[in-house]
Amino acid sequence: MSINSTPAGADVAAEGTDTRSGGHAAVPAQRDNRRGRAPLSENKRAERRLGWLLCAPAAFVMLAVTAYPILYSVWLSLQRYDLRFPAEREFIGLQNYATVLTNEFWWTAFGVTMLITVVTVAVELVLGMGLALIMHRTLVGRGIVRTSALIPYGIVTVVAAFSWRYAWTPGTGYLANLFSDGAPLTERASSLAIIMLAEIWKTTPFMALLLMAGLALVPEDLLKAASTDGATAWQRFTKVMLPVMKPAILVALLFRTLDAFRVFDNIYVLTSGANETSSVSMIAYNNLIRGLNLGIGSTMSVLIFITVAIIAFVFVKLFGTAAPGSDDGERR
Amino acid sequence: MADTTTRAKVRWGLLDVAVVVFALTPVLWIMSLSFKTPATLTDGKFIPREWTLENYRTIFATDQFVRALVNSIGIALIATTIAVVLGAMAAYAISRLDFPGKRLLIGVSLLIAMFPQVSLVSPLFEIERQLGLFDTWPGLILPYITFALPLAIYTLSAFFKQIPWDLEKAAKMDGATQGQAFRRVIAPLAAPGLFTTAILVFIFCWNDFLFAISLTSTERSRTVPVALSFFTGASQFEDPTGAICAAAVVITVPIILFVLFFQRRIVSGLTSGAVKG
Numbered sequence: 054m055s056i057n058s059t060p061a062g063a064d065v066a067a068e069g070t071d072t073r074s075g076g077h078a079a080v081p082a083q084r085d086n087r088r089g090r091a092p093l094s095e096n097k098r099a100e101r102r103l104g105w106l107l108c109a110p111a112a113f114v115m116l117a118v119t120a121y122p123i124l125y126s127v128w129l130s131l132q133r134y135d136l137r138f139p140a141e142r143e144f145i146g147l148q149n150y151a152t153v154l155t156n157e158f159w160w161t162a163f164g165v166t167m168l169i170t171v172v173t174v175a176v177e178l179v180l181g182m183g184l185a186l187i188m189h190r191t192l193v194g195r196g197i198v199r200t201s202a203l204i205p206y207g208i209v210t211v212v213a214a215f216s217w218r219y220a221w222t223p224g225t226g227y228l229a230n231l232f233s234d235g236a237p238l239t240e241r242a243s244s245l246a247i248i249m250l251a252e253i254w255k256t257t258p259f260m261a262l263l264l265m266a267g268l269a270l271v272p273e274d275l276l277k278a279a280s281t282d283g284a285t286a287w288q289r290f291t292k293v294m295l296p297v298m299k300p301a302i303l304v305a306l307l308f309r310t311l312d313a314f315r316v317f318d319n320i321y322v323l324t325s326g327a328n329e330t331s332s333v334s335m336i337a338y339n340n341l342i343r344g345l346n347l348g349i350g351s352t353m354s355v356l357i358f359i360t361v362a363i364i365a366f367v368f369v370k371l372f373g374t375a376a377p378g379s380d381d382g383e384r385r
Numbered sequence: 386m387a388d389t390t391t392r393a394k395v396r397w398g399l400l401d402v403a404v405v406v407f408a409l410t411p412v413l414w415i416m417s418l419s420f421k422t423p424a425t426l427t428d429g430k431f432i433p434r435e436w437t438l439e440n441y442r443t444i445f446a447t448d449q450f451v452r453a454l455v456n457s458i459g460i461a462l463i464a465t466t467i468a469v470v471l472g473a474m475a476a477y478a479i480s481r482l483d484f485p486g487k488r489l490l491i492g493v494s495l496l497i498a499m500f501p502q503v504s505l506v507s508p509l510f511e512i513e514r515q516l517g518l519f520d521t522w523p524g525l526i527l528p529y530i531t532f533a534l535p536l537a538i539y540t541l542s543a544f545f546k547q548i549p550w551d552l553e554k555a556a557k558m559d560g561a562t563q564g565q566a567f568r569r570v571i572a573p574l575a576a577p578g579l580f581t582t583a584i585l586v587f588i589f590c591w592n593d594f595l596f597a598i599s600l601t602s603t604e605r606s607r608t609v610p611v612a613l614s615f616f617t618g619a620s621q622f623e624d625p626t627g628a629i630c631a632a633a634v635v636i637t638v639p640i641i642l643f644v645l646f647f648q649r650r651i652v653s654g655l656t657s658g659a660v661k662g
Contacts, residue, residue, distance in 0.1 A: 097483070103563055104484030111475040111534050112490055115497050118531035122508035129508060187404055191397045192390075198401050200648045201408040207640040207651075208412065209592050211610040212633040216415040219626065227414065230429040254411065259655075266656035311499045318594040322614060334503040334595070341507050342599055354504040361501045 123358060129351035136345035149352040159353070161329050162336040165245065169332065170313040173252045177309060178302075180253065181260030188261060189268045206258040214322035217251045241328040248330065251319045256312065260305055267301025268294070307368045311361055333357050412637065419630035426626055440631035450632055452604045453612035457636065460522055460608060461590040464529035469583050471530070472537025473575070477567060479538065480545040481553075494535035502532065506599045513600060520602045528596050533586040540585060543657035544578025545571075581654040584643050591640070609636045 133145045153159050188199050205213070220226040221237045229237060237243035271294050279289045295302075317334040324330045326339065337357065341350030414431065419440050421433040428434065444450040479487055509528060510519070518524035548571060556566040597608045607615075613632055616625040644651065 099563070100482050101484040104478040104482035104487070107474040107478035107482075108486075108490050111471040111538065112493065114471065114527070115493060115531050115534055118509075118527055119497055119500060119505065122505050122512060125512060126504065126508035129511065184404060187397070187400050191401055192394050193398050194401045196648065198404050199652055200644055201405045203644045203648060203651055204408055204412060204641065207588050207644050209594075209610050209633075209636055209640070211594050211613055212415065212637055213411055215613065215629055215633055216411040219418055219630070220411070220414055224427045224429060225418075225626065227429055227431045254407070258408070262652065262655045265652075269656070308499070311501070315501050315503060315595075317503065318610075321594070321598075334501075337503050338506065338595070338599060341510060347507060347511055350507040354507045357501045358504040361499065361504075365499055 123355075126351040126354045129347055130355050132348050134346075134348040134351075136347060145348075149348050150356075153349060153352050153356065158331070158336060159333075162331045162333050165330060166314060166316065166332040166334075168245070169249055169252065169316055170310060173249050173256070173313050174306065174309050176249075176253050177257045177260045178306065180257045181264050181305070184257060184261035185264035185268055189265050202258045202261060204258075205255050206262070208255070210255060210318040211322055213255055214251055214319045217247060217254075217319075218323050221247055238324060239328065241330060244324045244328055244330045248316075248319050248323055251323065252313065252316060255319075256309065260309055263305035263308065264298065264301060267298035267305075270301070271297045303368070307365065310364060310368070314357075314361060314364065333360075412641075415630050415633050415637075419627065419634045421627065423624070423627060426624070440627040441635075444628050444632050444635070447628075449604060449612055449616075450609070450628075453607050453609045454635070456522070456604075456606055457591065457608040457610075460525050460529070460606070461587055463522070464526045464533065464590045465583050465587045467526070468530045468533040468537050468586050469541075469579055472534055472541050472582065472586075473579060475534075476538050476541035476545055477571070480542045481550070491538075494538050497532065498535035498539075500532070502528075502595055506595065509596075510599060519600060520606050522606055524600050525593075525596060525606060525608070528600070529590045529593065533589050536589065537582050537586055540582045540654050540657065541575075541578055544581070544654075545575060548574050577650070578654075581647070581650040584647055584651060585654055588640060588643070591636070 130149055131144060131146060132142060133148070134142045184202060188195065188202060191198060218238065220228040223229045223236050235243075237247060275293055275297075276289055279293050284292065315334055316332045317338065320326060320330060320332055320335050321338075326332075326335045331339070333353065334357070337350055337353035340346050340353060344350070417431060417433055418426065420436050420438075421428075422435045422437045422439065425434050475490065478484070479491065505528065513519040513524045518527070550571075552570050552574070553566045556570045557563065561569065592610070593608075594610045594614075597611045598614070601607045601611065604612075609632060613629055616629045616632070
C-alpha cells in the first residue's frame, strides 16, 4: 500500500475527489520512477502482470454482476415490458419514469424510506456511540459485552424480524400484551415504529464496531492530559474524542445511511408493506415479482440507484470526507 | 480510591447488563416460542410453561425445511470459498504489489459495497431467466460472491498488511518466485485472516433475503430465510408459528457458535476491514 502513496495521490484524496482519478494521477509518477531505475524494469513488469492477474477475477466478477445489469436495467426501464403481456413489449422512452414519478405510492414509499433512514441512523449513531464506549472502556466483562453485541449483527434479519413480529402479535407476544390493547402491526404509525426498532436493534452493533475502530485511534495520553487540565468527561468526549473520531464517524454514517436506505427484510416480514409501510425496495420488489412488470420494476431500480449515488455524493462533497476513504484514510 | 473503582465497576457492570439484555431478548424470545407447545403458544409468557421439542421434529420431518437448509449451507459455503479465494488474490496484489489500476479496483469495490442491491434484482431476474440460471444455486452464488468481495478484499488487505513481509523477501532470495513465496510463506501466515474473512462472508451469505426471494421460485434453490417466509399458510392445517420459530432457531445456532468462539476475530476483522483497511 505504502508504495502508492505518492504526493499526487494524497492530494487528490484530500480534495475529496473519487478514488478513480487518484489512480490515474498516480500512474505518471510511477512511470517516471521506473525510468530512473532501468534495471528493475523486468521485475517491475512481472510485478504488474502478477498484480493484474491476481485482481482480474475479482474485478471481472464484480463488474459482470453489477455494471452490466445496471446498464441492462436502464435499457429495460425504457421499454413497456410486462411479463404477463410479453407481446406488448416496445420502446417507450421515458414514459415509465413519468409513470413512476407521478405515482403517489412511489412517493409514499420514498417518504417512508427516507423517514426510516433518517430516524434509524440518528438513533443508531447515539446508541452506537454509547455501545462503542462501553465495549471499548468497560472495566468488567468486556468479552461478554462484545459477544452479545455481535449477536444482533450476525443473526439472520428475517429471524429477528419474526421475533419482533411475534413479540408484537396480540395474544402471543410479551410486548403486545404489555403496551397496548390493539394490534400494533395493523396501524401505520406503530408499524413504522416497530420496523425502526427492529432495524435499530439489528444494526446498532455494526455502527458501534465502526465507531470503536475510531475510538481506538484516540490517544490515551491526550485524554489523560485533558483530564489533568480539569476537563469534565463530557468535555473530553466532545473536545478530544469526537474530533479525532470524525473520519470514522462519517464513514460509519455513510455506510449505515446507504444500508438503511435498502431496508427490505424487516418490512417484508413485519408488515409486507401493508398500511403504506412499503419502502422503495419493497415496492420495486412487488412490481417485479408480484406484478411481473419488468419495465416499471427496472425504472424503480434505476431511480433507487440514482438516489443512492446522490446520497453518497452529498456525503463525500458536503462533509469533505475522503469518505470512501475507508481505504484512503490510512494511506495518507 | 478503592471505593471509586468499585463504584465505577458497578456502574460499568450495570451498563453491561443493559447491553446484554437488549441484545439477547429477541433471540431468547424466539427460542422460547420454539419450545412452547401449541396450547401455550399464545399465552404471551416470555418463558414457556410447558416445554416440547415437537416443533423441531415437525420441521425436520418436512422436505420444505430440510431442502432449504441444504440449499442454504451449500450456497453459503460455495460462495464463501470462491469469494475468499478471489478476495485473497486481489488483496494480496493490493497490499503488496505496485501496478496501475490498483486505486480503480479499490474504488470499484467500494462502490459495490454501497450499491443498492434492489437495483440489481430486476435486471438479474431477466438476465438469469435468459441464461437458465434463475432458480439455481449458481444464480444465487454469483450475486453473493459479488457483494461479498468488497468485504473480503478490505478485511484481507488489512490482515495482509500485518504480515511480516521480510519473510517473503527471504524466500525470494532463496530462489522462490513471487507465486511460490505467496503459497509457501505468506498463505500459512495469512490463514487466521482468511478464516476470519470466511466467517464474515459466510454470515453475509447466510443472511441474505432479497436475492434469495427474488431469484428463486421453488424448493430447488430456496434458502432457509425465504422458506421461513413461505411457511406461513403453506404449512398444512396448523398455525406455523412454532415451526417458523424452530426453523429460525436452527439457522441462528451457527451464528451464535461463530460469535461465541470467534468473538475476538470477528471484532478485529470488522473494525480493521471497515475503517482502516
